[in-house]
Amino acid sequence: MGEEIANKVKVKICGICEPKTLAAALDARASYIGFVFFPPSPRAVNIETASKLAKESEGRAERVGLLVNPTDVEIANIITSVPIDIIQLHGDETPERTSEVRRKFGLPVIKATAIATADDLKNSKAWSDSADMLLFDAKPPKRPNALPGGNAISFDWSLLATNRPQESWMLSGGLTPENVAEAIQLTKARAVDVSSGVETKRGIKDPGLIRAFIESVHAV
Numbered sequence: 001m002g003e004e005i006a007n008k009v010k011v012k013i014c015g016i017c018e019p020k021t022l023a024a025a026l027d028a029r030a031s032y033i034g035f036v037f038f039p040p041s042p043r044a045v046n047i048e049t050a051s052k053l054a055k056e057s058e059g060r061a062e063r064v065g066l067l068v069n070p071t072d073v074e075i076a077n078i079i080t081s082v083p084i085d086i087i088q089l090h091g092d093e094t095p096e097r098t099s100e101v102r103r104k105f106g107l108p109v110i111k112a113t114a115i116a117t118a119d120d121l122k123n124s125k126a127w128s129d130s131a132d133m134l135l136f137d138a139k140p141p142k143r144p145n146a147l148p149g150g151n152a153i154s155f156d157w158s159l160l161a162t163n164r165p166q167e168s169w170m171l172s173g174g175l176t177p178e179n180v181a182e183a184i185q186l187t188k189a190r191a192v193d194v195s196s197g198v199e200t201k202r203g204i205k206d207p208g209l210i211r212a213f214i215e216s217v218h219a220v
Contacts, residue, residue: 008218009184010191012170013198013210014066015043022053024207026060028214031191033057034064034088037078042203043195050082064088064110075105086110088135099130108132110170114139115155121163128167135193136160138173152196154179160187177212184220192217 013025014034025033035050036043045053054063065084067075069091078084087105089098090112102109111131113124116139124134138153154174164187172193175183180192196202198209 009189009220010170011214011217012064012191012193013205013213014064014193014195015041015203015205016053017043017045017049017203017205019053019056020207021205021210022056024210025214026057028211029218030061030210030214032064032086032193033061034066034193034195035082035084036066037070037074038066038068038090047078047081050078054083058083062086066090069093070101072104075101079105079107086132088112089131090135090137095126095130098127102130102132110135112137112172115159115173118159118163121159121165124165125167132168133191134165134167134169135172136169137193154183157183157186160189164188175213177209177216180213180216181220184217 010031012032012034013030015036016022016025016033022033035045038044057063062085063083064086065078065082066088086108087101088110089101098109098111109131110133111127112135113127115121115136127134138155152174170191170193171183171187171189175192175194176197184192194213198205198213200206
């Protein structure tokens with residue numbers, strides 16, 4: 001049973017804010033739990049709540065702290081109060097800044113890169129040496145105050161089918177319980193990330209959808 005679980009595609013449930021959705025993700029064997037530390041997001045969580053949820057996740061899933069263009073002070077404030085295992089940078093951080101964060105804080109780093117074209121995928125290689133894992137997300141919509149992620153938008157998955165990266169990577173953007181199996185089969189992703197795809201309203205996650213998503217992934 002342990003080997004079977006280890007061979008399954010890993011799942012990250014991002015934007016966890018409350019105990020019932022955390023429990024659903026952990027019980028369904030999510031590999032990663034994501035906490036959003038970006039106030040404009042409807043999924044943002046405060047440090048006190050994140051600390052409690054992260055402690056409940058210890059030993060059951062890797063805990064990821066998502067930040068957008070954070071300062072060193074912001075990162076330090078979070079990691080001293082919240083027991084996270086991985087930092088996710090989801091802004092305009094350069095390869096140099098990504099390396100700096102990993103070096104200064106001694107934690108693995110996931111770097112999100114926005115994808116719309118084959119050139120975007122090619123350009124993402126710039127972070128190959130500075131991040132422990134790349135996260136391929138769809139480019140945000142061109143509207144004022146658009147969030148950098150969690151927009152329920154997919155990019156063309158065939159880009160990954162024909163230009164499969166050598167780096168460790170995770171697929172994100174517009175995934176749902178209904179389409180995630182197709183996405184995995186097409187891209188051969190070994191890890192997937194979901195946020196809006198398991199919500200009934202923007203920022204409101206549904207335990208049933210979380211379980212359905214993870215079950216769909218593990219059935220591939």
